Amino acid sequence: MVKSKYQDVLNLGEELKIKNGDVQEENGVLKIKGTAQTQYEKNILWDKIKEIGGENPADIKADIKVEDTSVYHRHTVQKGESLSKIAKHYYGDPMKYKAIFEANTDKLKNPDLIHPDQELIIPNL
Structure with a gap:
């Protein structure tokens, strides 16, 4: 039951x-x-x-x-998303987009330019 x-x-x-x-x-x-x-x-x-x-x-x-404690999560970017929208989803705070940007500077050169299907690291805070 x-x-x-x-x-x-x-x-x-x-x-x-x-x-x-x-x-x-x-x-x-x-x-x-x-x-x-x-x-x-x-x-x-x-x-x-x-x-x-x-x-x-x-x-x-x-x-x-x-299994993987080195990151909070790995996120695949969907069409229409922004780093602030992703930060709000995972952290409840859109201003934490900077932490996501910093964790992905190997892939991202500008926090305003992300593309669908990119896999981003969502860091532990």
Whole structure:
């Protein structure tokens, strides 16, 4: 029963291609573990868990590791995006675009010129 309650979390884990995933239900507690590619993906999973179970859910225990701790995430630029829009998405603050620009000076010469399909590093702050 608790597994069906958190099915959206399990589906999200599949979408994010969580590695070494394991799901077990024991005495009414769902135990999940796996490895997310980046901290951002781990945060998305935790946000979904809290959305369903509340701030401190007692019916789920999650052990989610992060494979690449050198970056917060890697982002592929979509048409119509800007560094400030990307910064707002990941950090909640469009002015943090400078951190993204600085982390990608090997690819970017001007913070106002990004192109679709470029892969940008979203740095840990």
